Amino acid sequence: MSVSIKSAREIELMREAGKRLEYVHNKLGEIIKPGISTKDIDRYGEELIRGLGCIPNFLNYNGYPASICVSVNDEVVHGIPHKKHMIWEGDIVSLDAGLIYEGYHSDAARTHAVGQVSAEAQKLMDVTKGSFFRGLEFAKAGCHLHDISAAIGNYAESFGYGVVRDLVGHGIGTSLHEDPQIPNFPQKRRGIRLQPGMTLAIEPMINAGRPDVCWLDDDWTVVTEDESLSAHYENTVLITDGEPEILTLGTVFTP
Numbered sequence: 001m002s003v004s005i006k007s008a009r010e011i012e013l014m015r016e017a018g019k020r021l022e023y024v025h026n027k028l029g030e031i032i033k034p035g036i037s038t039k040d041i042d043r044y045g046e047e048l049i050r051g052l053g054c055i056p057n058f059l060n061y062n063g064y065p066a067s068i069c070v071s072v073n074d075e076v077v078h079g080i081p082h083k084k085h086m087i088w089e090g091d092i093v094s095l096d097a098g099l100i101y102e103g104y105h106s107d108a109a110r111t112h113a114v115g116q117v118s119a120e121a122q123k124l125m126d127v128t129k130g131s132f133f134r135g136l137e138f139a140k141a142g143c144h145l146h147d148i149s150a151a152i153g154n155y156a157e158s159f160g161y162g163v164v165r166d167l168v169g170h171g172i173g174t175s176l177h178e179d180p181q182i183p184n185f186p187q188k189r190r191g192i193r194l195q196p197g198m199t200l201a202i203e204p205m206i207n208a209g210r211p212d213v214c215w216l217d218d219d220w221t222v223v224t225e226d227e228s229l230s231a232h233y234e235n236t237v238l239i240t241d242g243e244p245e246i247l248t249l250g251t252v253f254t255p
């Protein structure tokens with residue numbers, strides 16, 4: 001395993017990639033309304049990414065046929081957008097998006113409520129996002145990778161939720177998926193020591209029910225085996241010599 005350490009110049013490009021992606025997510029959030037199709041979301045996302053002069057990194061990745069992964073309710077991740085798949089009031093919709101800016105990748109996911117959702121759905125979304133921030137407390141030089149994993153998993157499990165084990169977060173940089181893999185549950189070992197200049201996509205995927213998932217016949221869409229709801233929250237994060245810098249949240253970008 002080799003984990004890349006980004007130079008000052010590379011970090012600057014990662015920041016640029018990150019803030020453009022946050023902008024895309026914010027714009028996508030605005031169109032989440034009952035009656036639009038998952039394909040509409042993908043089309044708009046691709047248009048936004050290309051409009052910024054960036055490249056959608058998911059498109060054709062291992063044959064994935066879209067730019068935005070749209071996963072509704074019991075779909076965990078990697079939902080394939082389709083013009084006949086509408087979203088409706090009460091649904092929760094996870095949008096996973098990524099882009100390449102000047103050769104550098106960013107990757108982030110948000111789960112949105114469509115109109116009014118059940119209290120259980122809202123809590124699942126809140127805890128999933130909260131678990132990311134629990135993990136982030138350990139995204140610091142001197143901490144170990146799996147401190148992040150344990151913090152995420154222990155928090156989510158304290159609510160009785162199922163932490164997805166079959167998919168993990170990852171390093172990111174000149175490739176979408178770099179070393180290391182970042183599980184979202186406690187590991188036997190503490191993992192590598194984190195160093196300034198590492199960039200990590202930390203992405204808890206949390207189920208309201210059991211952790212088990214399965215794949216649909218399209219070979220992409222991951223769903224919960226027990227058909228419980230699932231939420232996803234992800235940011236690209238830079239390890240510094242102080243507090244972590246979230247490259248896809250709280251940035252300012254004007255196109």
Ligand code: MF3
Nearest residue numbers: 058059061064069078096107
């Ligand atoms: N954020 C997703 C991940 O890290 C990217 C999905 S790749 C795609 O796994 F091909 F499904 F788009």
Ligand code: CO
Nearest residue numbers: 107201203234
């Ligand atoms: Co990712």
